[in-house]
Amino acid sequence: MASAGLDPLSGPFANVGEQGLAEFRFTVDAINKRGGVLGGRKLEVIGFDNKVSPQESLNQLKRVIDQDIRYITQGNSSAVAGALIEAVNRHNERNPGKEILYLNYAAVDPAFTNDKCSFWHFRFDANADMKMESLTTWMAGQKNIKKVYLLNQDYSFGHAVKKAARELLARKRPDIQIVGDDLHPLGKVSDFAPYVAKIKASGADGVITGNWGNDMSLLVKAGREAGLDVIWYTYYAGGLGTPTAMGEAAAGKVKIIAEYHSNVANNKAAKWDADYRKQAPKGNPDFYFLRGKIMWDMFAKALNQAKSADAKAVALALEGMKHEGELGEVEMRKSDHQLIQPLYIMTLVKSAAKGGPKEAKIDLEGSGLAPVTEARLEAYTSAQPTSCAMKRP
Amino acid sequence: MEFFLVQTLNGISYGLLLFMLSSGLTLVFSLMGVLNFAHASFYMLGAYFAFQVSAKIGFWPALVAAPLLVGAIGMLVERWGLRQVHKHGHVAELLFTFGLAYLIEEAVHLIWGRSAVEYRVPAELDGPLFRIIGSQYPIYRGFMMLVSVTVLVTIWLALTRTRIGLVIQAALTHPQTVEALGHNVPRVFMLVFGGGCALAGLAGVIGGNAFVTEPGMAAAVGPIIFVIVVVGGMGSLAGAFVASLLIGCMQTFAVSLDWSLAGIKISQVAPVLPYLLMVLLLIFRPKGLMGTREG
Amino acid sequence: MTYQPLNLGRWIIWGGAALLFAAAPHLFPGGFALTMLTQMGVMILFALSYNMLLGQGGMLSFGHAVYSGLGAYVTVHALNQIGAGTFYLPVPLLPLVGGIAGLAFGLLFGYVTTKRAGTTFALISLGIGEMVFACVLMFPGFFGGEAGISTNRMVGQPFLGLTFGPGIQVYYLVALWCFLGMAGMFALTQTPLGRMANAVRDNPERAEFVGYNTRHVRFLQLVLSSFFAGVSGALSCINFEIVSAENVSAIRSGGVLLATFIGGVPFFFGPVIGAIVFVFFIVALSGFTKAWLLYLGLFFVLIVVYAPGGIASLILMQFPVIRAGRWRELALPYALAALAGLVALAGLIGLVEMVYRLSDQGVSTVLQLLGMSFDARSAPPWIAFGAILAAGLASLRAAARRVGERWGAIQLELQAQAAA
Structure with a gap:
């Protein structure tokens, strides 16, 4: 039973797409070894290169449809995800009986499980607002935070982070002063020194940013050079070359909100993580997407429960499903198809090998920076009400 | 006040780096009439070579070796590529370098992968240069300025005080005469092209670790240096210098000011400002700041 | 009008x-x-x-x-x-x-x-x-x-x-x-x-x-x-x-x-x-x-x-020759050049694909080509594809020269005919 993974496999973000695919294949192999789905059928993930372009994704979607594949998964870029949701809706409306199901593992624009929610879309990552909800819940208890600065990329996701941060901080810690709020163009800034000078002048003790990729690493690097002493509250400082670029000087300064890291306590995925590392592609050893494993496990379960490979039946089995995840129970909420799962705030510190704390066993990308848990936020902390009015077929 | 000073220094150091890039481009353009579209790709190559060399033997050898390597590649490109297309005219030459930019980017993907490589500022240049009240200014920024200024003064002296410099200057305006006087003009072209590439490579060596060394760095900086060449006036070195500093400072200060217009902050539009400047200049002064010719 | x-x-x-x-x-x-x-x-x-x-x-x-x-x-x-x-x-x-x-x-x-x-x-x-x-x-x-x-x-x-x-x-x-x-x-x-x-x-x-x-x-x-x-x-x-x-x-x-x-x-x-x-x-x-x-x-x-x-x-270059009915004389040189080109292309594709196999971490280093498989981590395929490419380029060069000579000769004759 084939599923299509639509992600960048060439161009500047190819490493991101490859990482996801490699982890998915590892998971799917394990499911097949357990006996597959629907009484012995094997799962398979076929990569389709969407070049992180919304248009090219629709092109590849046509290809997927031509090959009679009914399940797609995608994660990189909310722009692509938005286009795919609309395209899948249109396709399913125009081609009854040949429906397609879309499993989203990383595109976190809150709209997909709110205003733009779709019966055919399931999200296994906590959305941007949920992550901010958890992050601010934790920040509320940190009395030494007095002044924060918001710096985000000027596009839908950056706007979502900025808006959520403002609203939630005002509610949970009205005494925290927001001393600056800037949007910068996405991926166009090579010199962050001016921004850093501005943050410095504002007297902020923390910076909240949804930046990813180079925008993240350049920012932290420029901050280090100018001697900016702040804590970075981030979404995506944990992978894709960012730890490498930041270097050990970032130790203790960077917080990340995510559903998993390798040094988490009581990690039932520890053996899984280690096994993955043993066979992982060279240069990309980290196990990153626990939610990817959860996604495939739940998908396989849904297939077996539905006793059919029909997308609609599987979707009905998947919504509302509860699953014992490696780090606690998760639930695919029926009302908006959003997975509700526990989240972690982690701090990047020097790895144990470099003289850091002993729980910092496994570092990121061999950078000498390793994540340690700052706080675990149970699933209910991030669960937010939804404005989704799901149209069911 | 110290905020203003730090921002000015940031602007100047960025502007000087831009000038190191645009000076090579301008020299090649004014001498050969070729707009090297792959110029920013040579900047990228410089950074990657420096990363490789400094990982093996250290930053200081890399500072010398990487630009030389890039320059050598530039000369090879001129000798075996550009010279072949020269007969088809300037458009073909431009397109050749355009295709070359694609190839260099793919080659970089192949050899060094698609994400950023760990090219760091050397330990001896890592740290604050001076402190003004609360702000500190990194040594490396100072080092970047020092290198840029040194190189620029050297070029200026070489162009005005040495024999080969005089030949180059003469070949700029009167290639046939220079040829008739027994100088090997194609070889001069090759040297200048290689020299321009080496300058870009050097900019890559000092820019690659100050910012980030990754396959997208060429595409990020490319359009800006073309704007500088237009704004400064096609083929004018002095114009490129003024334009580089102007754009460097402009982008820095756009970020630091909190002015806003119609709900959009000026810091949000900072990257568009160079292009706006270019459009305005074309409407009011089509020659560019210091250009002498139109067309 | x-x-x-x-x-x-x-x-x-x-x-x-x-x-x-x-x-x-x-x-x-x-x-x-x-x-x-x-x-x-x-x-x-x-x-x-x-x-x-x-x-x-x-x-x-x-x-x-x-x-x-x-x-x-x-x-x-x-x-x-x-x-x-x-x-x-x-x-x-x-x-x-x-x-x-x-x-x-x-x-x-x-x-x-x-x-x-x-x-x-x-x-x-x-x-x-x-x-x-x-x-x-x-x-x-x-x-x-x-x-x-x-x-x-x-x-x-x-x-x-x-x-x-x-x-x-x-x-x-x-x-x-x-x-x-x-x-x-x-x-x-x-x-x-x-x-x-x-x-x-x-x-x-x-x-x-x-x-x-x-x-x-x-x-x-x-x-x-x-x-x-x-x-x-x-x-x-x-x-x-x-x-x-x-x-x-x-x-x-x-x-x-x-x-x-x-x-x-x-x-x-x-x-x-x-x-x-x-x-x-x-x-x-x-x-x-x-x-x-x-x-x-x-x-x-x-x-x-x-x-x-x-x-x-x-494509258009061929029309005068075809019109003059002389394309037969070029058929053999063209075929040879095409063959040499294909050989060079095969060598190039082999090399390029192997380089990609080595640099991309996500895929296996084994290259499947024309039903054969090559491991990019071993030396023989590199030598083989390199040799194929070199041979292809050398013969392409020779074939191209032959095409050029034949082509030039035909052009000269056609011009002479047109002038006469």
Whole structure:
């Protein structure tokens, strides 16, 4: 039973797409070894290169449809995800009986499980607002935070982070002063020194940013050079070359909100993580997407429960499903198809090998920076009400 | 006040780096009439070579070796590529370098992968240069300025005080005469092209670790240096210098000011400002700041 | 009035083109082929409009996607408004909306860009392109930010029973507009403006002396070209049902330049060939190999160096020889050269694919090629492919020399005959 993974496999973000695919294949192999789905059928993930372009994704979607594949998964870029949701809706409306199901593992624009929610879309990552909800819940208890600065990329996701941060901080810690709020163009800034000078002048003790990729690493690097002493509250400082670029000087300064890291306590995925590392592609050893494993496990379960490979039946089995995840129970909420799962705030510190704390066993990308848990936020902390009015077929 | 000073220094150091890039481009353009579209790709190559060399033997050898390597590649490109297309005219030459930019980017993907490589500022240049009240200014920024200024003064002296410099200057305006006087003009072209590439490579060596060394760095900086060449006036070195500093400072200060217009902050539009400047200049002064010719 | 004989050849070519458009989906059945054909249609129109600048007007633009992209944005809003019931326009007429929008932006930006010619024009078009791209992300209200704006082409009443839901209907819509656009652009080359554009390209000073304002001619040519670019943008909007920042990006602008040049700038039909090849590279080849961008770049550089007239010039070069009935003499040298080329290509592909196998961590290092498998971590395949490439290149060189000699001899004889 084939599923299509639509992600960048060439161009500047190819490493991101490859990482996801490699982890998915590892998971799917394990499911097949357990006996597959629907009484012995094997799962398979076929990569389709969407070049992180919304248009090219629709092109590849046509290809997927031509090959009679009914399940797609995608994660990189909310722009692509938005286009795919609309395209899948249109396709399913125009081609009854040949429906397609879309499993989203990383595109976190809150709209997909709110205003733009779709019966055919399931999200296994906590959305941007949920992550901010958890992050601010934790920040509320940190009395030494007095002044924060918001710096985000000027596009839908950056706007979502900025808006959520403002609203939630005002509610949970009205005494925290927001001393600056800037949007910068996405991926166009090579010199962050001016921004850093501005943050410095504002007297902020923390910076909240949804930046990813180079925008993240350049920012932290420029901050280090100018001697900016702040804590970075981030979404995506944990992978894709960012730890490498930041270097050990970032130790203790960077917080990340995510559903998993390798040094988490009581990690039932520890053996899984280690096994993955043993066979992982060279240069990309980290196990990153626990939610990817959860996604495939739940998908396989849904297939077996539905006793059919029909997308609609599987979707009905998947919504509302509860699953014992490696780090606690998760639930695919029926009302908006959003997975509700526990989240972690982690701090990047020097790895144990470099003289850091002993729980910092496994570092990121061999950078000498390793994540340690700052706080675990149970699933209910991030669960937010939804404005989704799901149209069911 | 110290905020203003730090921002000015940031602007100047960025502007000087831009000038190191645009000076090579301008020299090649004014001498050969070729707009090297792959110029920013040579900047990228410089950074990657420096990363490789400094990982093996250290930053200081890399500072010398990487630009030389890039320059050598530039000369090879001129000798075996550009010279072949020269007969088809300037458009073909431009397109050749355009295709070359694609190839260099793919080659970089192949050899060094698609994400950023760990090219760091050397330990001896890592740290604050001076402190003004609360702000500190990194040594490396100072080092970047020092290198840029040194190189620029050297070029200026070489162009005005040495024999080969005089030949180059003469070949700029009167290639046939220079040829008739027994100088090997194609070889001069090759040297200048290689020299321009080496300058870009050097900019890559000092820019690659100050910012980030990754396959997208060429595409990020490319359009800006073309704007500088237009704004400064096609083929004018002095114009490129003024334009580089102007754009460097402009982008820095756009970020630091909190002015806003119609709900959009000026810091949000900072990257568009160079292009706006270019459009305005074309409407009011089509020659560019210091250009002498139109067309 | 001049005497104009009925140009039979021209009728045959245009009739053949129309027939090909009509028959293509039947010649290449299947959903994916249809997708590709539709995209080729859009790209053909876009490349032809680009060639109005580069080929006919001598203006090398690095920002042509601005016009098609903005045309597409206006179209997508129009389509959504039709969907919302604000006004009614049949879907087949939407490309006109895109065209007019493209034209309007052509008037606006063209005023600035056409102030200068040559290299400066190229740089300004690049700057304008970057500026528009940055603005698209800056004003998400109109442009929808990164995600762009999605739409649904099945709006309003079916037009003549067509809903434009199925891909085949969209293909024929694209084909029709592509054909109309081709005819329109060809007709333009025959007008005084088209001729003046050629003159301004070839010798601006003389054009000025004759009394034409060269800037004015460039401006007009650009505005008309942006109309057709806008039409192609509208068609891509109808096809994909989404318009995003990518539509105005430098990648698109660079792509159309590549496509046009590969096809052949000096010939009207050149860009058509180029568009077909280009879409094939991007859509089909990228499904087979990750190195498609490298192959495309190499192909482009080879064309620039060895055949600046593009594929079209290589084809047209053969006609005089065929007409003189001497192609048999070239058949053997050509076959040998093709064989040598294939050998070199095989060696190159082997090497490139192995390099990709080594550098990409996600895939195994074992390369499957022609039913054989090679491990990129062992030395023998490298030596083998290297040797194949070297042998191929050496024999290609020899074969090319032979072709050149034979070709030169035939040309000399033909010229002598013509003179006699």
